[in-house]
Amino acid sequence: MTRLAVDWTRCDGHGLCARLLSESITLDEWGFPILTDAPVDEDAARTAVSVCPALALRIEHPARTA
Ligand code: SF4
Incomplete structure (x- = not known):
């Protein structure tokens, strides 16, 4: 599951x-x-991250549990 986060x-x-x-x-x-x-x-998330002109977007993967 892919989620995005913004560096404000x-x-x-x-x-x-x-x-x-x-x-x-x-x-x-x-x-x-x-x-x-x-x-x-x-x-789509990777594309959005790559085109953000401020390098403010990142992909967050949820922590995996054992
Ligand atoms: S594309 Fe623009 S609005 Fe979206 S995270 Fe980057 S700087 Fe902010």
Whole structure:
């Protein structure tokens, strides 16, 4: 299961991620992303991470339990 996280110290509110992942990211009134809890398609997540101009997006994998 793939989830995204935002580094708020980097995010500039470009909104590109929401355009690429409109099912899982919306924008607030200032253009900053709001991530839902919905799992994200891994390929789409990788694309969003690679095009974020502020390098603010990262993929988070849940901790594995034994
Ligand atoms: S593309 Fe990057 S900088 Fe732009 S809103 Fe999304 S996380 Fe923030």
